[in-house]
Amino acid sequence: MFKEQKYLANEVKSIMNLEEVIPLFIFTGSFTFHEVNSHLISLKQYLESHISTKITKRNIYSILVECVENINKHGFGFENDNQIVTNYGYVIFAFENNKYKIFVGNFINQDEIEYIESTINEINLSDIEDLKEVYRDKLENNELSKKQGMGIGIIDIALRSKEPIKLTTKKYSENASFFSLEITVTK
C-alpha cells in the first residue's frame, strides 16, 4: 500500500518539477466515491471563483469528473492486510503556457493496456465530427464502457479538449501498469 503511494508521489513530483507547469489543484491518494465527490465539490467552487469563461469552466469540470470517475470505477485495486481494496491515482489541474492542463494517472490492469493505447491513438487521429458521430453512436446504442472502461467518457474528454490526448503507460508489476494522461484545455 505504501509502495503504491510512494510511486504516486514520485509521479506527481515529476509533473510538479516541469518548469512551465503551475499547479492549481491536486488530488492524490485513494479514489473512493466519497473522496472523489468531496474533491469535485471543492474543485467546482475553485472554478467558480477563478475562471470567468463559462464554457472553459464547464469543459474543465466535465473533463475532471470523467477522469476521477474513471479512476474510481476502472482503476486497478490494491488489497491491504485488512482486505480493503483501494484504487490509487492522482489528478492535477494546472496552467501551462497559457493553456489549462489536466494530468491524470492511475494503476490499471495490465491486460487493458493494448486496448487503451489503440483507443486513444484512434481518438487522436479522429477529427471532431468523427468523434461526435462516435459519441452519438455510443449513446444511441446504449453503449456504456463496453470494454474495460474506455467508452463514452474518454470521447467526451476528447471533444471538450479538442487537442490530442497524451498517453503514457509504464509497467508497474506482473498484473498492473501505470497509466497517465495529459489533457489540454484551451482558455
Next chain:
Amino acid sequence: MENLKSTKTDTTPEISLNFQTHQLEFSGDSRPENAKLFYTPVFNWITDYFNYLYFLKDQSTSDAKIIITVNFKFEYFNSSSAKYIIEIIKGLNKINTDNPKAQVNFNWFYEDEDLLDTGKEFVKITGVPLTYHSI
C-alpha cells in the same frame, strides 16, 4: 400511482414527476455513484404513468388531449447520466406515439452554449423535438 420526488444533492438532480398535474421536471447536477440504480425508479415511474394515462384515456369522454410538460433543467450531467436522460426522452416520447389522447412537450433549459449543443445532439439521437429555453 404516486408522484415521484427526489431531492437535489451534490451528485444527483432534483426530480419531480407529478401524475396529477402532468408536470415532470429534472434539475441540477447528475453524476450519481451508480446511474443505473439512481434512474431505475424513474423508468419504473414512467412505465406506471404510461399505463395510468391509458386508464385515463379509457375513462375520459372528452376529446381534449392531456398535455404533459417535461422540463429538463440540468446544470451538469456526466457521460453515464447522458445515456439515461436519452432513455427518459425516448420512454416518455412513447406516450406521443402510442397514446392519441396525450401529448408530451419537452423543454430543454440551458445556461450556456454547451448545454444547448448537447440538447441538439439529443434531438439528433432520439428524433424527439425539444423546445429550447435560455436561463
